[in-house]
Amino acid sequence: MSLKFDANEFDSALRQFKQHKPVASSTSGSxxxxxxxxxxxxxxxxxxxxxxxxxxxxxxxxxxxxxxSLQRFRMQQNNAKRA
Structure with missing residues (x-):
C-alpha cells in the first residue's frame, strides 16, 4: 500500500499546525x-x-x-458451517 499525496490533508495539517503555533513575545517589533x-x-x-x-x-x-476483511472471513466461515 503506497502513500499518496492528498492536498486537502496537507492543507488541513498545515492549518492545525498554524493554530497551535506559539506566539513569540517580543517587544522589539522585529x-x-x-x-x-x-x-x-x-x-x-x-x-x-x-x-x-x-x-x-x-x-x-x-x-x-x-x-x-476479517468480518467477511467470519461471515464466510459461518455460512460454510450452516451449509
Whole structure:
C-alpha cells in the first residue's frame, strides 16, 4: 500500500499546525526576523508533522480494511458451517 499525496490533508495539517503555533513575545517589533537555522528547523518540523499525519491516516485505513476483511472471513466461515 503506497502513500499518496492528498492536498486537502496537507492543507488541513498545515492549518492545525498554524493554530497551535506559539506566539513569540517580543517587544522589539522585529518578530518577522528569524535565524536561518530556526527557519530550517521550523520547516523540517512541519514536514515531520505532516508526514506523521499521513502515516497515521494510512494505518487507520489499513486497520479499517483488515477489520472489513476479517468480518467477511467470519461471515464466510459461518455460512460454510450452516451449509
Amino acid at each position: 518578530d518577522a526576523v528569524r535565524i536561518p537555522g530556526e527557519l530550517d528547523q521550523s520547516e523540517a518540523f512541519k514536514v515531520r508533522i505532516i508526514t506523521a499525519r499521513a502515516k497515521l491516516k494510512l494505518m487507520r485505513d489499513r486497520s479499517d480494511a483488515l477489520r472489513d
